[in-house]
Amino acid sequence: MNEPTTDETVEFDSELKIRLQKFLGLVARQRRLYNPMANFEYEDNHMDEDEPPSLLHSRLWTSNANVQPQSTPTVPDKRNPEPSRIRALGSNLTNEMKMLLMDDMVQRANANYFESQTPDHIKEPIDLSGLPSEEQRALTCQQHKKIASMIGPHAALYNFVDSLRSTTPLNMCHPLAVNYRKRDFGACKEHLAKTLFHILNHQIFHCGLRPEIVWKSCMNSLSSIEHRIESGGQRRSRIILWQNIKHPGMVVKELLHEMCHAAAFQYHGETGHGDNCRKWAYRAKSMMPELPEIVDCNASYKYTCLLCRARSFGRIKFEDEASRLRCFYCQFEVNVESCTDDVYNLSFTDQLVTPYKEFVRANYGKCQQSGHSAKMRALNVLYREHQQQLSSN
Structure with missing residues (x-):
């Protein structure tokens, strides 16, 4: 299309x-x-x-490289813990606070390693010309503003994503995550998925995604995604999550994975794990180092x-x-x-x-057009007409 x-x-x-x-x-x-x-x-x-050309060849399923990107991810400094957090915790550190600082240091070291291992062509700016209009994204963003205002960092607490881990002490959890930790997970996982979707859509995907999220009990994988093209030419996606997901970390990883696919398809028309999908995964990890690393599907x-x-x-x-x-x-x-x-x-x-x-x-x-692209476009039209004539005969 x-x-x-x-x-x-x-x-x-x-x-x-x-x-x-x-x-x-x-x-x-x-x-x-x-x-x-x-x-x-x-x-x-x-x-x-x-x-053959390079195995990193990105011609297939990628968007026009001439379009200049509108923005690039801002990669945070991952080398050392934030001085503001150390000052806020003060000198009287409890064992739990020391664990928080240690986890923060490990996370930043891992993020720094991830940054060094990412190929340079994946770090290049993302083409944002396929995003919905600013008016449409502003309407979608209305759903995110309240949640986005609630996920701000707290110096003496874990961030929202890390607070979803069962090993994080409840008294050091982010306030937005406490409710999900205290409730039965089976009863709140659908609400958690919607909350995470709004957070990630706002923080990572420029408030441009509008896929449906459905849950199924019979699946061969933890998650999948279905793409479709509507009558008006708009590309839409539906994220499918396994009903038997047992803990919040699985929701975070599977939802983020499928959202990267959704962004690559809706913004760039790309299916599979092409460079655009990998760029969105890189942006997610760079913007929010606490998120899991997203790797290619089999x-x-x-x-x-x-x-x-x-x-x-x-x-x-x-x-x-x-x-x-x-x-x-x-x-x-x-x-x-x-x-x-x-x-x-x-x-x-x-x-x-x-x-x-x-x-x-x-x-x-025999084509009269000049240039390979023009010739091939004309030949593809002629071939389609030729096939239609053969089928009608």
Whole structure:
């Protein structure tokens, strides 16, 4: 449903140009010459037909890189405990206060390590052009303001998220968390999920998310998410949580995980664990170090562009829509296949002969449009019309 990219970098992508020329038969396929020193020193070149791009290639399922971001996450100083907290606690420290300081130091050390291990391209600013309008977000934010005003830090208390742990002493819990700790969890977990959603939506996701949260008893995982596109073209998500979740920490981790997916889909049109999803997970951990680290799901399917060879992984089969999938970057056909244990196997399926590939090979040179993007957009329209004619006959 997304309008494909018209990024000028596509037209100047030398790697893509060479692959296209080989696909069209304009240049001969070349074989790498034998080099006895190849095991000791190797300089990359474009002569190897099967040489893949970087595994961190982010062309597939990503938004237009030309759009300038409106804001960047502010990463707090994680190296040392806050001096204000130490001064507020004073010199007469109880054992519980010492535990609070120790937990704070450990948390900041872990957050600092997380920061050092995050790739630089994930730290780049998030494209916020896909957020709802300011008016819509202002209306959504009305639901958050009261809760947001209640989660402010207390120098001698744990923050709200850490206060949900069963090991946190009740007398040192954040006031907003005490009620959830004292009540039966089964009776308050739905209310807790809504409260957490408002907090995270306000603190992390710019008050732009509006997914539904439902609970189910029969699930194969602790949580999942369903995406849909409404008649007006608006992307919406529904978060599904397992009814048998037993403690608050599971709610925090699973809800945050699915909210990152929801933001990547609603703001960027991205499914699976692409760079946008990872950027939202990084922003969450950077803004609120007490949150759990969000890692990629175990992928069930891999999506490979048969021209530029960009690759993505996810859990959606696209069974009925697979023939209509196109690479966001070069707009060529995308192949969907099940993941194996060796998900980074570099033997690409570019030898597949499909009706689409034959159609593009026969008609690419006949297009009157200038530039690869314009030609491919026109060919995709023509191919869809061609398929409709075949089905009607």
